Amino acid sequence: MRAGFGLWIVLVCVVSSGLSGENHGQAFRIPVLCYHAVSPAASGPFALTPEVFDRQMRLLQQDGYTVLSANGLIAFLRSVQRGERVFLPAKPVVITFDDNYESIRRYAYPILEKYKYQSCNFIYIKGVSESGWAQFRKFEGSSMEMHSHTISHADLVKRQPGEDERAWRKRIFGEIAGSRKILEEKLGRAPAYIAYPYGRWNTDIIRMMRIAGYSAGFSAFGGYVRETSSLDVLPRFTIFREYDLEMFRKIVSGEWSGSQGEPDFVRARDYNLPAE
């Protein structure tokens, strides 16, 4: 992560000296990919086998994509929105993971290392075992950034039965600010970004996210990050098991039109979250 950010700073400096590749305020579409489990025993709509994941990563390499870190994306977007002249690398794409599956560390990370890709892991606290924390600590300072996916992975928008607004606010602020504090305690660094569970958010949640000290929030099922995208709700593409390589190519190339929409089984919360 540090190396990637360093590289980014170099790029920005090169650009300010006036070389080609600058962003002159033109439109862009950056895909932020959201993965879940990567496992040989892949099952369910979110899990990919390591072979399929490797094939997708190889496509990025063969077709000349530039994998940006989440930090790189945010720095770029901030600069653009401040009206600065910044360099946009060729065919940028961002790789993220949700839900801290053990299989991400075991199977996806070595593949990312092989291609020298940076990535970002959104962790929800209750899903991490003690050995999981030990592994995450080893990633600290590596090419995998770690940020928050709340404490319990609750749908933040939804109130519990009988819960009034005040109680809801208290619980949700606990999810948002509490996870940031715990990640800082466990990993030695406060996360800068949060991914809203199920991609669900509202304006109260965004305010709480900002008060808690995050600088950006990520949604899901959304579409591309554009020059006008709000840092409060950055869209991502969830990569489903049913997607073939052609569909993947379409997404990363910017050809996908519209947003994905929240699938029925996600809306119904009809799937299991990982337990370690």
Ligand SMILES: [Zn+2]
């Ligand atoms: Zn999740």
